[in-house]
Amino acid sequence: MALLRRRRASRAKPITSPATLSASFERRSFVVGAVQGGVGLLLAGRMTYLSVFESEKYTLESESNRVNLSLIPPRRGWILDRNGAPLASNKADFRVDIIPDRMRDPKAELATLAPLLGLDADKLRDLHDKIDANHGFQPIEVASGLNYEQFAAVSVRLPDLPGVVPQRGFSRFYPTGPAVGHLIGFVGPANAEEYQKDRNPILITPGYKIGKDGIEKQFEQRLRGVPGARRVEVTATGRMVRDLATREDVQGDPVQLTIDGPLQDYAARRLGLESGSVVVIDCQTGDLLCMASMPSFDPNSFSDGIGRVEYSMLSQDERVPLRNKVLKGLYPPGSTVKPMVAMSFLEAGLDPNAATSCAGGLRVGNRVFHCWNRRGHGHVDMAKGIYQSCDVYFYHFAQQIGMDTIAAMARRCGMGQEFPLPVLSQFYGTVPDPAWKLKKYGQEWQAYDTVNATIGQGYMLANPLQLAVMAGRLATGKKLMPRLQLNPDEPNPASMNFHGDHVQVIQNAMSDVVNGPGTAGRARLPIDDVLMAGKTGTAQVVGLNISSGKGGIWKYRDHGLFIFFAPFDNPRYAGAVVIEHGGGSGAAYPIARDVMTFMFDPQKGLEALYALEKQWGGTAQERLTARYAAFAAAAGQNIGPAPRREEDVFARVDAESRAAQTRPQPLETGAVAPPPEPVANTVPPNADQAIPVPSPGPSPLPSPAPFPEPR
Amino acid sequence: MNSVVPAPVARQPWAMLAPLILLTLFGSAVLFSAAGGNLQPFALSHLVRFAIFLTMASVMTLFSREFVRLFAYPAYAVILLLLVGVEALGFVGGGSQRWINLGPIVLQPSELMKPAVVLALARFYGDLPSGMVPTWRSLVPAGVMIGVPMLLVLAQPDLGTALAIGFGGAIVMFLAGLPLKWFGGAAAAGAALAPLAFFFGLKPYQQRRVFTFLDPESDPLGDGYHITQSKIAIGSGGITGKGFNEGSQSHLNYLPEPHTDFVFATMAEEWGLIGGLFVLLAFFLILRWGWKVALASEDRFSRLLAGGMVATVFFYVAINLMMVMGLAPVVGIPLPFMSHGGSSMMTNMICLGTLMMIHRWNVRSGRRGLS
Known part of the structure; x- marks a missing residue:
């Protein structure tokens, strides 16, 4: 009003006087x-709004400014053997990680770290690979197992090294190294996919590792534990002012396996230079006492990150150190199926004394199927058929009994079966029968198919674990189920319901293989009151037209197999040994003998091992280290990087063996001639031999057995 | 006034002095905390400066009106010359320069220009015949008197101080009775030119500050950091605060400039809403007393001088508090009597000293003083 009036006034009378002003x-x-x-x-009002109505929000933000929560990685649960000794434990150490996101200049910082931590050029290149490939928030281990001086040297330079995290922590330790590599697996930092699946902040905490393979991966949640936490007051620049509260971590629960640690280690070392596996199970409970597979990798060094040299060495090795041969090696079982086949005969009503005459071959229709011993075994009953591994005996009676009966028994004994074990995967092979062949090839079962199957050749494939289970079930007449995790309630295996004294018949025949006039006299235990029973097997890999299977190119040599149990009349342990390309069963049963010796008399077993290791050049661990050094020196700079994802490490090897398993096997068109079986204490041609007989007719006589050594 | 209190003491303007002294003491308590619980380096020097400048203000009250009128234009001219000198030094030295180092004291002429502009304009309008007020002759000289120092300060560059000079001058012109339509026109022209000025007149860092002000969360670790941390400090204080010396935002360095521009946030974190309202009340009492002095004075020069001084102090308080509470972009303007720093303390005490001086003139002339 006043303004309006004034304006009107000034328009009318524009006089401005001191009074109006x-x-x-x-x-x-x-x-x-x-x-x-x-x-x-x-x-x-604004002040009130901020400090009353938004106070809660800002109080929270102020706290989150002030308080820095850092996780303390939990100590991983131990993996114990059946006696409580650690197969995997934790070792306190100093370590240095880097978080690429927080680094100013990764290259320069690594160059500063290299002399402090003693990193060589290979390791540096591995680290650069990882920095390039990883998501920036993922911590990368630079070094662990450092001594205090190295740790301190890095710590004092921290202001110039943003993104470098030195810390005290625990690293995984596998006391027996390569001996448990395939079984236990290893640990490593979580990769991006694993973090996406499980958005647990502990996964991206520097120094934290999760199980990547084997038992470590299978029991990850149980082994993991609960992370501790430390609340620290920090300034805006990240300097710690004081500890506010610390919650200790809770160690993960231990996992106790049925494995007998010393036995596992012994068997792995006893495999020596060979590529193979040893399985031992307890005949009362089915406990897996040993699942050794060699050559292997050292999970200790894998857990530090897989280096390019190491990966290159392992992946190029034709003995596939990256494959767990116990579960993923599939082999024609060879003559090791004969006790099982004999049991199927017995159960089908065949008198064990029923005999046939072996003249070195058997004519079926217009074909002649050879025995491995071309001179023939003469009069052969069931026991002799087993201990002399006479093929003609089995040809003869298998024709009468039929393949369906044999295949059913094979499955009852565990062949072709997948066992409920806490393992990542197992390949379970093939038990062929007429229905299977019709389905797979659309062809009728032929007499030669039965002939091949009864001597464990042809389509039949099994893994060493199945062979060990078969040995155990035949030896005890109980339906042993292998188990890997020890728990207090002992399983009470059901009976296989074998009739009469059939189990004793097989036990005695298999004892004679070793202790009588059989094919594996050298396998006799050097212990007076324990008699081991067994059965040799030699599986042919390529036709005799390519190689004799005894020597020459490694990958053309025959596989050597041996199944066993001891003591023969009251079995306590059963098992199987498979040596890839060992050149025959002679490569397998000495190992079984020493492993069983170790079970009953560790001292004697170790003496035998020490003598051998002296020839081989050290323990498995020492040889692996030496090979690594030699390989690294030879390979120099021209090595591709290791795979970024740990899964890829095994993927190729697994894919190859899976392909091998499912490869459309060439349709067998004839009988496989059995490979020679070494027979220790009888006349020479001590070997079965498998010679594919493309057409019936005379085939060249096999060369004399390679292991003619009498006991 | 009762007779117990001696007359020279009772004569003082306690309505303003009491809140001022309490506010300054409170300010030094906050600075004590900002220094991590130490008198040094902030709190003690704050108190010492206050004592010195309060003495200076007391001396100022002795000046007569005629002396101040005489002094107005020469003071303005000297300070303008100093501003030019600073520019020249800065040009020679290469870079931004705001100070002149005169041996023991460091002089910031742009600070002194704030009261000087008000003084010169009050003199100008006080002398201007009332009939000329609505004509161009009242506008152009005043515009030049405001515009030249503003441009010089802008060139430093110091946008906050330039705006403070402009604000003080504009308020004096408004109070002098210039036609309202001029202000309306200026506002309209300003609104039209603002976008141009924003895009061509401001430096990139100043533009960024404006954007950040509009959306502080867009860059909470960069330019929005100041505002965000300041709001966190104020908001987390709640009603009663975290307690003296317990502010985590300031003590752990999350709050930028906890002892100068953001001293209010430091205070609010520890004293909460109660402390904040106390500060606002103190400023309210001081400024209200200033307006009363202005209205009580009898001549035009004194009135305009007093009104301009109140406006200058108000500008400091309002802009600083709005910035700290996230209502204005970040401009480097301290909070009078609480922020640590000699220049702003001097300027504000000159303003208050001038008001005390006018208060004394009013009392002398026999008109009713305001207690």
Whole structure:
């Protein structure tokens, strides 16, 4: 109103006098004062809003500024053997990780770290690979197992090394190294996919590792434990002011396996230079006492990150150190199926004394199927058929009994079966029968198919674990189920319901293989009151037209197999040994003998091992280290990087063996001639031999057995 | 006034002095905390400076009106010359320069220009015949008197101080009774030119500050950091605060400039809403007393001088608090009597000293003083 009036007045009479100016000052000062008061009220209102209505939000933000929560990685649960000794434990150490996201100049910082931590050029290149490939938030291990001086040297330079995290922690330790590599697996930092699956912040905490293979992966949740936490007050620049609270971590629960640690280690070392596996199971419970597979990798060094040299060495090795041969090696079982086949005969009503005459071959229809011993075995009953591994005996009676009966018994004994074990995967092979062949090839079962199957050749494939289970079930007449995790309630295996004294018949025949006039006299235990029973097997890999299977190119040599149990009349342990390309069963049963010797008399077993290791050049661990050094020196710079994902490490090897398993096997068109079986204490041709007989007719006589050594 | 209190003491303007002294003491308590619980380096020097400048203000009250009128234009001219000198030094030295180092004291002429502009304009309008007020002859000289120092300060560059000079001058012109339509026109022209000025006149860092003000969460670790951390400090204080010396935002360095521009946030974190309202109340009492002095004075020169001084102090308080509470972009303007720093303390005490001086003139002239 006042302003309007004034404006009208000035338009009409534009006189400005000191009086009007004074009035104007009073009005306007009131306006300015009012506006100022308004601003004051606005500020008071804003202040109230911030400190009352938004107080909760800002209090939280202030706390999250002030308090830095850092996780303490939990100590991983131990993996114990059946006696409580650690197969995998934790070792306190100093370590250094880097978090690429937080680094200013990764290259320069690594160059600073290299001399402090003693990193060589290979290791540096591996680290650069990882920095390039990883997501930046993932911690990368630079070095672990450091001594205090190295740790301190890095710590004092920290202001110049953003993103470098030195810490005290625990690293996984596998006391027996390569001996448990395939079984236990190893640990490593979680990769991006694993973090996406399980958004647990502990996974991206520097120094934290999860199980990557084997038992470590299978029991990951149980082994993991609960992370501790440390609340620290920090300044804006990240300097710690004081500890507010610390919650200790809770160690993961241990996992106790049925494995007997010393036995596992012994068997792995006893495999020596060979590529193979040893399985031992307890005949009362089915406990897996040993699942050794060699050559192997050292899980200790894998857990530090897989280096390019190491990966290159392992992946190029034709003995596939990256494959767990116990579960993923599939082999024609060879003559080791004969006790099982004999049991199927017995159960089908065949008298064990029923005999046939072996003249070195058997004519079926217009074909002649050879025995491995071309001179023939003469009069052969069931026991002799087993201990002399006479093929003609089995040809003869298998024709009478039929393949369906044999195949059913094979499955009852565990062949072709997948066992409920806490393992990542197992390949379970093939038990062929007429229905299977019709389905797979659309062809009728032929007499030669039965002939091949009864001597464990042809389509038949099994893994060493199945062979060990078969040995155990035949030896005890109980339906042993292999188990890997020890728990207090001992399983009570059901009976296989074999009739009469059939189990004893097989036990005695298999004892004679070793202790009587059989094919494996050298396998006799050097312990007076324990008699081991067994059965040799030699599985042919390529036709005799390519190689004799005894020597020459390694990968053309025959596989050597041996199944066993001891003591023969009251079995306590059963097992199987498979040596890839060992050149025959002679490569397998000495190992079984020494492993069983170790079970009953560790001292004697170790003496035998020490003598051998002296020839081989050290323990498995020492040889692996030496090979690594030699390989690294030879390979120099031209090595591709290791796979980024740990899964890829095994993927190729697994894919190859899976392909081998499912490869459309060429349709067998004839009988496989059995490979020679070494027979220790009888006349020479001490070997079965498998010679594919493309057409019936005379085939060349096999060369004399390679292991003619009498006991 | 009762007779127990001696007259020279009772004569003082306690309505303003009491809140001022309490506010300054409170400010030094906050600075004590900002220094991590130490008198040094902030709190003690804050108190010492206050004592010195309060003495200076007391001396100022002795000046007569005629002396101040005489002094107005020469003071303005000297300070303008100093500003030019600073520019020249800065040009020679290469880079931004705001100070002149005169041996023991460091002089910031742009600070002194704030009261000087008000003084010169009050003199100008006080002398201007009332008939000329609505004509161009009242506008152009005043515009030049405001515009030249503003441009010089902008060139430093110091946007906050330039705006403070402009604000003080504009308020004096408004109070002097210039036609309202000029202000309306200026506001309209300003609104039209603001976008141009924003895009061509401001430096990139200043533009960024404005954007950040509009959306502080867009860059909480960069330019929005100041505002965000300041709001966290104020908000986390709640009603009663975290307690003296317990502010984590300031003590752990999350809050930038906890002892100068963001001293209010430091205070609010530890004293909460209660402390904040106390500060606002103190400023309210001081400024209200200033307006009363202005209205009580009898001549035009004194009125305009007093009104301009109140406006200058108000500008500091309002802009600083709005910035700290996230209502204005970040401009480097301290909070009077609480922020640590000699220049702003001096400017504000000159403003208050001038008001005390006018208060004394009013009392002398026999008109009713305001207690």
